[in-house]
Amino acid sequence: MPFKPSKLGIPKSDPPKPDIEALAASVDRVGKIQLLIVGLLTLALVAIPLYLWRRPRSEDNAPPIPRPVVADAVGETADAAAPTALDAGASGISLSEIAVLSCHDRGTRKTAPGDCDRLSSIETALAAAIVKKADCVPTSSAGGTIQYVADVGFARTRNKIAILAPRDGRTLKSAKLASACALAVKKELASTPLDIPHAHERYKIVVTANYAGR
Structure with missing residues (x-):
């Protein structure tokens, strides 16, 4: 089993x-x-x-970029053509191109000359005054150059347009003649209106006048 x-x-x-x-x-x-x-x-x-x-x-x-005092009008002035070299012909004087040496305001901030706006009306008046007063160098002079520096101060209450004739900017030997010419040009500019567009308080404008032998 x-x-x-x-x-x-x-x-x-x-x-x-x-x-x-x-x-x-x-x-x-x-x-x-x-x-x-x-x-x-x-x-x-x-x-x-x-x-x-x-x-x-x-x-x-x-930070916001500061705007010029009269920005809209300054743009038109900067774009305006600056007076070029002037040949007065019969007056026996020729002018170099006008340039801006400097422009600045109160304080330490500086502006490069190439960034300055142009005061076209004052530049034109300066050139015309120099030509008009060409006889400040008498016919007996041997001629030479005078560098005119217009110091324009919009914030000044007096002497708003000062005219200088620096020694290192001229070949005219007579310092007395150079001073007389600077004074004559200054008087001619005394009535120049300064209610014009500008971005800065002070400008220095330079032009060289070449007086032919008289």
């Missing part, structure tokens, strides 16, 4: 049942994390472009 294994072995146990509550809690926790990540990404996508759009720019923080 064949041997049959006994059925009295280790009792079979039922497979463990899944913890439904723990599984549900785990799924709920993962879902919340995912929602939090999505929320953060959405916030970043909205906040970053908004910050870049509204952030202060360097030019917004730059």
Whole structure:
């Protein structure tokens, strides 16, 4: 008779049942994390472009550029052609081109001559006055050059246009003649109107007059 294994072995146990509550809690926790990540990404996508759009720019923080005293009118003056070299012909005098030596205001701030605006009406009046007073150098003179420097001070109450004849700017040997010519030109400019557009308080304008041998 064949041997049959006994059925009295280790009792079979039922497979463990899944913890439904723990599984549900785990799924709920993962879902919340995912929602939090999505929320953060959405916030970043909205906040970053908004910050870049509204952030202060360097030019917004730059100090304002001071405007000239009469900016609109000065633009027209600066664009106006400055008087060029003048040949008076019969009067025996010729003038170089007029240039601006300097322009400045009160304080330590300096402006380069090339950035100065031009006082065209005063430059024209200066050239005309020099030609008109050409006889300040008599016919007996051997001739030479005189450099005239017009010191224009709009803020001054007196002597608004001063005329100088610096020694190092002339070849005319007689200092007395040079001083007489400077005084004659100054008197001729005494009635020149100064209610003109200007960006600065003071200017120095220079021109050289060449007096032919008389």
